[in-house]
Amino acid sequence: MKASPADQALLLDLQALDTRLQQLDHRAKSLPEHASIAEFTAKINALRSVAAEQSGQREDVTIELKRLESDVEVVQARAKRDADRLATSSSVKDVAALEQELAALKKRQFDLEEIELTVMEKLEQRDAALAATSAQIEELQASVAEVVTARDAVLVTVTAERNNAAANRRTIESKVPADLLALYEKQRARYGFGASLLQYGTSKASGVKLLENDMQTIRATAPDEVILCPISDAILVRTSESGL
Numbered sequence: 001m002k003a004s005p006a007d008q009a010l011l012l013d014l015q016a017l018d019t020r021l022q023q024l025d026h027r028a029k030s031l032p033e034h035a036s037i038a039e040f041t042a043k044i045n046a047l048r049s050v051a052a053e054q055s056g057q058r059e060d061v062t063i064e065l066k067r068l069e070s071d072v073e074v075v076q077a078r079a080k081r082d083a084d085r086l087a088t089s090s091s092v093k094d095v096a097a098l099e100q101e102l103a104a105l106k107k108r109q110f111d112l113e114e115i116e117l118t119v120m121e122k123l124e125q126r127d128a129a130l131a132a133t134s135a136q137i138e139e140l141q142a143s144v145a146e147v148v149t150a151r152d153a154v155l156v157t158v159t160a161e162r163n164n165a166a167a168n169r170r171t172i173e174s175k176v177p178a179d180l181l182a183l184y185e186k187q188r189a190r191y192g193f194g195a196s197l198l199q200y201g202t203s204k205a206s207g208v209k210l211l212e213n214d215m216q217t218i219r220a221t222a223p224d225e226v227i228l229c230p231i232s233d234a235i236l237v238r239t240s241e242s243g244l
Helices: 005-029 032-088 092-173 178-191 212-219
Strands: 195-199 235-238
Touching: 005 092, 005 178, 005 195, 005 235, 032 092, 178 195, 178 235
Parallel strands: 195 235
Antiparallel strands: none
């Protein structure tokens, strides 16, 4: 393939922009804020699991408390019924039985209310634990919001720079002959670099100095002949800095 030295030189600008675009993409993906957000999110998810368990425990206690309250209401209703019967009964036997049952009901109500107080304390503890976990979640969510804001501010800058680099790339790309551009893209896709400057005998893409026999071959090649770097396989661009 043949291409003028000027067209080949355009590939260096293209490669510089492609390298910059890769750097910007890497920067956007590797911002420390991403790791912070992931860490906070993992903690939030873990706390949500704890909160779900605490909520279930609270619900169990609530059900237990409602059952006790219902039992107390039943005892109170029965005691009222027996008290009403006692007030109207004229049978000594019935009065004795009712008084005995009322005493038993009074003790039963006392016992139930004692248990009820214990369960209410347990419910307060469950409420406090759930509230503490919820507060932790809210605190972490606030931290996430702060980090997201900081990340988005950086991404705005990176995106603007990337858009500018992409626009410059399109401008240069339009000036490169189609066959030369196709070769550049092919080599870049395969090997990571599409073009490499030969600078004083060293291929910039690899950073390795070429062997003398390779340099002799390059010196014997016409300036408009497109050649590949024997080390990086990128298009080797020769300029006044090549040391030929």
